Amino acid sequence: MQEAKDLKGYKQEVQDALDNSFLRTAMDNFAVAYRTGRANAFAGLDVENLIAQIAASKDSAIGQMDALFDEFKANAEKTGTRVHLARTAQEANEIIAQIAKDNQVNKIVKSKSMTAEETLLNHHLEAQQFEVVETDLGEWIIQLRNEGPSHMVMPAIHLSRYQVADLFSEVTGRKQDSEIERLVKVARRELRRQYLEADMGISGANFAIAATGTIGLTTNEGNARLVTTLPRVHVALVGLEKLMPTLNDALKVNRVLPRNATGQGITSYVTWITGPNACASAPEGQKIFHIVFLDNGRRELARDPVFKEVLRCVRCGACANVCPVYRMVGGHQYGHIYIGAIGLILTYFFHGREKARNLVQNCINCEACKSICAAGIDLPRMIKEVHTRIQDAEGHPVKSVLLSKVMKNRKFFHSLLRSAQKVQKPVTGGTPYLRHLPQIFAKEHNFRALPAIANKAFRDTWDHIKPHVATPRYRIALFAGCALDFVYPEQLEAAVKLLADCDVAVDFPMEQSCCGLPVEMMGEKDAAVAVAYQNLTAIHPEPYDYILTLCASCGSHLKKAYPRLLEDDASVQKELNEFADKIIPFSQFVNDVLKVEASDFMPSKLKATFHAPCHLCRGLGVTEPPHDLIRKAGYEFVPAAEEQTCCGFGGTYSSKFPQISAQILEKKLEDIQKTGAATLITECPGCILQLRGGAVKHGLDIDVKHLSEALADKHKKPSS
Amino acid sequence: MGAPENLNKLFKDKAEAVSAIVSEVASLNEALSYAVEICDRKEACQLLISGCEEELSSGAAELCEQKQKKSIAAPALDADLSQELASLCHAKGIDVVTKDLRKHVAGIDIGFTVVDYGIAETGTLVLDSSSEDTRLATMISEVHVAVVPKSKIRPTAFEVENELIDLMGQSPNYTAFITGASRTADIERVLALGVHGPLELHILMWEDH
Numbered sequence: 001m002q003e004a005k006d007l008k009g010y011k012q013e014v015q016d017a018l019d020n021s022f023l024r025t026a027m028d029n030f031a032v033a034y035r036t037g038r039a040n041a042f043a044g045l046d047v048e049n050l051i052a053q054i055a056a057s058k059d060s061a062i063g064q065m066d067a068l069f070d071e072f073k074a075n076a077e078k079t080g081t082r083v084h085l086a087r088t089a090q091e092a093n094e095i096i097a098q099i100a101k102d103n104q105v106n107k108i109v110k111s112k113s114m115t116a117e118e119t120l121l122n123h124h125l126e127a128q129q130f131e132v133v134e135t136d137l138g139e140w141i142i143q144l145r146n147e148g149p150s151h152m153v154m155p156a157i158h159l160s161r162y163q164v165a166d167l168f169s170e171v172t173g174r175k176q177d178s179e180i181e182r183l184v185k186v187a188r189r190e191l192r193r194q195y196l197e198a199d200m201g202i203s204g205a206n207f208a209i210a211a212t213g214t215i216g217l218t219t220n221e222g223n224a225r226l227v228t229t230l231p232r233v234h235v236a237l238v239g240l241e242k243l244m245p246t247l248n249d250a251l252k253v254n255r256v257l258p259r260n261a262t263g264q265g266i267t268s269y270v271t272w273i274t275g276p277n278a279c280a281s282a283p284e285g286q287k288i289f290h291i292v293f294l295d296n297g298r299r300e301l302a303r304d305p306v307f308k309e310v311l312r313c314v315r316c317g318a319c320a321n322v323c324p325v326y327r328m329v330g331g332h333q334y335g336h337i338y339i340g341a342i343g344l345i346l347t348y349f350f351h352g353r354e355k356a357r358n359l360v361q362n363c364i365n366c367e368a369c370k371s372i373c374a375a376g377i378d379l380p381r382m383i384k385e386v387h388t389r390i391q392d393a394e395g396h397p398v399k400s401v402l403l404s405k406v407m408k409n410r411k412f413f414h415s416l417l418r419s420a421q422k423v424q425k426p427v428t429g430g431t432p433y434l435r436h437l438p439q440i441f442a443k444e445h446n447f448r449a450l451p452a453i454a455n456k457a458f459r460d461t462w463d464h465i466k467p468h469v470a471t472p473r474y475r476i477a478l479f480a481g482c483a484l485d486f487v488y489p490e491q492l493e494a495a496v497k498l499l500a501d502c503d504v505a506v507d508f509p510m511e512q513s514c515c516g517l518p519v520e521m522m523g524e525k526d527a528a529v530a531v532a533y534q535n536l537t538a539i540h541p542e543p544y545d546y547i548l549t550l551c552a553s554c555g556s557h558l559k560k561a562y563p564r565l566l567e568d569d570a571s572v573q574k575e576l577n578e579f580a581d582k583i584i585p586f587s588q589f590v591n592d593v594l595k596v597e598a599s600d601f602m603p604s605k606l607k608a609t610f611h612a613p614c615h616l617c618r619g620l621g622v623t624e625p626p627h628d629l630i631r632k633a634g635y636e637f638v639p640a641a642e643e644q645t646c647c648g649f650g651g652t653y654s655s656k657f658p659q660i661s662a663q664i665l666e667k668k669l670e671d672i673q674k675t676g677a678a679t680l681i682t683e684c685p686g687c688i689l690q691l692r693g694g695a696v697k698h699g700l701d702i703d704v705k706h707l708s709e710a711l712a713d714k715h716k717k718p719s720s
Numbered sequence: 721m722g723a724p725e726n727l728n729k730l731f732k733d734k735a736e737a738v739s740a741i742v743s744e745v746a747s748l749n750e751a752l753s754y755a756v757e758i759c760d761r762k763e764a765c766q767l768l769i770s771g772c773e774e775e776l777s778s779g780a781a782e783l784c785e786q787k788q789k790k791s792i793a794a795p796a797l798d799a800d801l802s803q804e805l806a807s808l809c810h811a812k813g814i815d816v817v818t819k820d821l822r823k824h825v826a827g828i829d830i831g832f833t834v835v836d837y838g839i840a841e842t843g844t845l846v847l848d849s850s851s852e853d854t855r856l857a858t859m860i861s862e863v864h865v866a867v868v869p870k871s872k873i874r875p876t877a878f879e880v881e882n883e884l885i886d887l888m889g890q891s892p893n894y895t896a897f898i899t900g901a902s903r904t905a906d907i908e909r910v911l912a913l914g915v916h917g918p919l920e921l922h923i924l925m926w927e928d929h
Contacts, residue, residue: 080892136906137907138907141907156907172780173777183907184912184915188914191916213891225855229859248881251877265843268738269899274893274894277894286892
């Protein structure tokens with residue numbers, strides 16, 4: 001549970017998590033095992049289509065939330081079920097406590113419910129002297145430890161068997177062995193009597209089917225079946241977003257939810273409950289059955305044009321499973337109650353700005369969550385939007401206001417970069433790296449060597465180097481992006497040379513500026529929009545076959561984010577679409593459009609590996625062209641483990657959370673070293689900055705190159 | 721899929737992949753013999769795997785002690801089969817429980833059921849568990865022995881959708897999908913079976929035509 005008061009406090013807690021070696025190992029193992037498990041579980045299924053079906057079905061349900069509630073209530077009440085609607089978490093807790101009082105309840109058993117975690121139901125009931133026992137193993141463990149969950153599906157993933165054994169020794173009053181199988185059986189036997197002694201069972205629900213007034217519950221342990229069977233009263237606490245019209249909608253979700261959550265085809269138990277069922281301990285042999293629906297901001301969210309898709313979430317937890325930051329810091333630092341990417345967003349809506357303020361800044365924007373979300377939610381975008389909202393409400397930090405002002409004025413921005421080049425000499429000592437960090441950077445940024453700003457920006461040399469192509473096969477506009485333009489012009493020059501050799505006419509529209517991603521990441525949406533207009537004006541797409549980028553982050557921002565940022569302006573739509581359509585990353589253009597061949601390159605015996613930039617493999621969906629090109633260029637290509645996992649750069653992220661960025665980089669460099677390759681190729685200047693800086697800092701003998709350099713080095717001149 | 725033998729094979733493969741023990745039976749009588757055989761062979765309390773000698777808190781230990789004799793719960797059998805089961809069990813000194821399962825929460829050895837449908841895609845059993853005793857027989861038993869008629873095996877859950885809707889229309893209703901044994905991975909993500917429900921699921925595929 002994240003409750004740090006300010007960013008400084010939050011960073012301290014993050015540091016403690018990073019120092020927890022058990023947690024780090026557990027998270028690493030999980031991250032790798034999860035990917036394989038998920039892939040196996042979806043083998044032979046059209047995942048994208050299944051996800052699209054869920055998104056459509058949930059969107060439709062969200063659009064008719066109130067009507068579905070009325071329908072559910074009417075159908076459920078016909079069966080004798082009592083249906084309630086709680087406007088707030090407090091109201092839900094009060095309704096449930098009142099049901100308990102009305103039925104002379106003493107002991108309550110619970111099965112796992114994130115919604116009950118959201119309302120802090122246990123605290124409320126315990127304060128009213130009810131005895132509450134969690135029966136899901138993980139939930140019982142964290143209840144006994146007085147903690148919140150660290151994962152939505154595996155709430156006690158942060159704990160070791162030894163910690164559990166100590167805890168169980170305390171609970172039973174007898175020394176317990178740390179063998180997991182034994183610990184599980186101890187829990188089984190300790191909890192069995194609790195079901196029998198309880199007067200009331202509380203469950204959540206994964207599905208609420210309006211057509212029949214049925215709730216559906218998915219569990220592996222089977223505790224929900226005992227919770228809903230043995231006590232005489234059953235209360236289900238259900239978020240309004242779980243309402244769906246028919247069983248068919250539920251079955252669709254159920255096909256994806258367990259596969260995405262834990263790599264299982266289905267959970268051990270799926271339970272469908274309609275009406276008050278037979279119950280021998282109830283007064284008339286029939287269960288007293290209440291369903292409490294929770295609003296707590298959901299109805300307002302359902303009407304919000306931007307954020308309503310957040311309600312599609314089916315709580316599979318997968319966004320945490322693939323998140324490189326979650327992997328480093330664990331759930332207690334990556335959510336208040338809800339965990340992972342969705343947790344950062346829901347914290348804002350369910351628990352307020354205070355709790356969300358620090359968390360939403362801790363997204364590295366690698367899009368891993370977006371690529372596996374069971375409901376197709378654009379999570380990174382939602383996080384950025386929440387960040388913007390918080391800053392709009394609280395005032396934007398000086399740093400980000402300044403940056404945003406600077407970015408809105410291209411000439412001023414570029415002149416600043418040029419003067420920075422002049423004053424950096426004392427800290428570079430003439431090398432291409434900043435040798436001593438200027439004071440504005442804290443010591444913790446020192447985990448990698450930072451590059452110096454180039455003597456001459458690409459834009460300032462363009463007039464001299466612009467090649468002449470007599471009979472071009474293609475005409476392209478080059479979009480440079482700040483890092484390549486001002487820090488790594490040689491990577492652009494390599495590309496320009498290769499393109500000219502391949503008879504491509506290259507143009508470099510001078511009025512282009514930063515793509516705007518950094519300001520959007522800082523929650524400065526206005527500046528991001530302003531910059532988008534500048535670039536759209538600078539590069540008229542019409543005369544060009546393609547607009548080429550060597551920076552995957554710029555490329556995916558131009559192609560995917562611009563249409564969204566400028567969607568309200570009807571006057572630019574035609575040009576905007578053409579602009580976005582023509583954006584192409586370097587590797588895709590050279591491999592798939594120019595169709596270069598191995599015979600165009602000089603063979604070598606060098607081993608090379610590849611790091612897939614997040615915004616190339618996920619943002620732009622380009623995975624194979626760089627591999628093909630590395631092979632064609634004559635390298636022996638050795639794939640690295642976790643090639644598509646983020647390098648830890650994340651633009652401004654690495655200066656905001658350097659300690660996390662450093663740890664992600666560390667893991668990345670280990671994987672690279674294991675390939676034995678002397679050359680590491682990638683296709684994004686941000687990744688190069690991070691990886692090259694890391695390699696230099698660690699004294700590794702690895703040459704980090706942009707794909708353009710790797711190809712240009714080996715390309716045969718057409719005339720030779 | 722399509723052909724019944726492929727469907728049966730898929731069902732079997734998927735069920736076995738989640739640790740169910742799958743066999744074939746030609747009749748319900750054979751299924752009863754199987755259940756009694758398993759009961760006779762198994763250790764008196766399978767929880768011994770965790771060591772019944774292990775110390776528990778006194779309340780939990782007391783409950784555990786209530787279970788003194790081997791038992792099979794078969795709450796939903798017709799009269800003939802009940803008779804058959806009773807005589808098979810009598811010969812082996814096993815108790816048969818057909819009602820008030822709640823009194824046996826300390827544990828029973830075998831829960832015996834004939835399920836309504838099978839779902840091949842996931843090796844899942846579909847069982848109308850509206851009777852409390854059926855619910856408990858499949859939860860508090862250490863081993864669940866379930867008979868699935870081959871004629872009732874469908875490719876996916878969508879092919880039992882209409883039947884499920886019918887069940888849900890007859891409120892109150894409690895329908896269960898059961899796939900493999902009760903499981904958890906809540907401690908260090910290590911898979912452990914039998915956390916609250918059965919430690920083993922045996923599926924008997926019954927050639928019912």
